[in-house]
Amino acid sequence: MIAAPIPANDRQRLDALLSYKVLDTEAENDFDDITKLAAEICESPISIITLLDEQRQWFKSCIGLDITESPRETSFCGHVVANPTENLIVEDVKDDIRFHDNPFVTEGVIGAYAGIPIVNPEGFALGALCVIDDKAKKLEPFQIKALEKLANQVTKLLELRRNNYKLTESHNALSQRYKDLEQFSHVVSHDIKSPLNNIMQLSEFFTDMYGQSLDENGRQMIGYIGQSAKELKSLVDGILEHYKYDTLDVTQREKIRYKEFVEYIVNLLNVKGDFEFIYPDEKSRFWSNKMALGQVLYNLIANAIKYNDKEKGIVEIGCDLKGDEVILFVKDNGPGIPESQFKKIFEIFGTLGTTDRSGNKGTGIGLSTVSKLIQKLGGRIEVESELGHGSTFKVYLKK
Structure with missing residues (x-):
């Protein structure tokens, strides 16, 4: 058995894979529909959407096998990812030096393999859509073409998932910022209104009690204090009113x-x-x-x-x-x-x-x-x- 080489850009590829937040998630009908269709088109008992993690290949959808992951070093998918510009079609794995003694081959699970790379818009190979037979088999050109189209659909589903996640993340961040701003406005407004009322009352009291003792400039200054306090109170009331109606x-x-x-x-x-x-x-x-x-x-x-x-x-x-x-x-x-x-x-x-x-x-x-x-x-x-x-x-x- 020959393990697949690690791509030079594997670190960036893994970062891209993680950005989809898809590893170890529950089964989803949209992905399962693709593997079912791939199995039917190719008349194969096994069909898998596999994503290549750092140490394992993980199955987002799997028809015909009762496992959810396997080691990367024994994966056929690793060879697809290592050469993402080509499909990996092996009609008889026993005749291929890379796979003839692979555990999946010696145990009779894989006799023929067809893997189509799942490549994202940035050019990173995330994994493969594959169909597997327990005996040697040759796929027709139209079947391979259909697999390519289905692999593209997997990419689109992953992109949709990532975009939805980003939107949700942005929405949650904006919601939290809004809550913080709303709380801040209420706290500040409450803390400001009390001393403002005191300033307004004191300026009126000072004018009534001592206004006659002040010259014109003094009375104007007291008036400015009271007027400024009223304007600021009006602003604070407006802020409270503005945010009150959000809910x-x-x-x-x-x-x-x-x-x-x-x-x-x-x-x-x-x-x-x-x-x-x-x-x-x-x-x-x-x-x-x-x-x-x-x-x-x-x-x-x-x-x-x-x-x-x-x-x-x-x-x-x-x-x-x-x-x-x-x-x-x-x-x-x-x-x-x-x-x-x-x-x-x-x-x-x-x-x-x-x-x-x-x-x-x-x-x-x-x-x-x-x-x-x-x-x-x-x-x-x-x-x-x-x-x-x-x-x-x-x-x-x-x-």
Whole structure:
């Protein structure tokens, strides 16, 4: 018996094999179907998908033998891997000096062998698809051709397995990063909110108690402290709000009576100043997740109010039912948004750098939360705007 030579690139080949995470796994129908088909086509009692490990050949699928592995030094597969550009066809193993005294031959298991290399896209021979007879036998050309095609299918199954593993690994890593980030945001937000509230209360107390003793600069500084604390608290609240909805189950839907729903949201906003609201038609009704949709509309309507620069603000909230879509819109007569900023406003912390009617700067979290919720609802959001005349935010949802 002559053992197969070890390929010069065997270390890299083994690394490639290990990357598939397939060794010592349970039987799978997809691989078993290939060995069954190979045995039927070649009319052979034994068919194996064998993968060559460092010290053994391991059988991913085996028809006709009651073992799952054997030593590498006695393997026929080792010879296939050593010369991966050619098939190994041995019609009578007793006449081949490499195999005539192999234990599988002397014990009457192998009389004829046909092995097709399983080569991955990087060119590494991982193993072989083989058929075995206990007596000498010659395969027809069409049978060898069929084995080659089946070996290619084995490669594709292995590639699919590796790609799925990589996707799962990436998904798990991203999920863990998200959990870490979410936990961090909650811890930081909680730890920041308490001292922020203290700063805000102390600045108000200091102004009330000692404001008359300070000059104008002193009162301005105290005012800056209080205002900065309020802005930071608003940012922290926005972060908490942004991540709170990540775990929201939006599959629970209920009937939305849109006009009533919108009126309820506007009342929650406690609008101050001269505003005219144009409400949707009484008949506008559809199904959606009430909590998610409510937060979307709350943010859009709140922005239409807060950033309106006109003496009299006009906010129109409408609904169009077209085909299988519900199109909701919030239109205002505010300052408008430059088209170059359309994408930025939906990014977290993306702001236009402007202040609202009360002189406060936005956090850049509200519209990012809106975009996230709409995606969870399976919809999309678009914006149209004309500088100096206002903006329209359109939300497209499936009925």
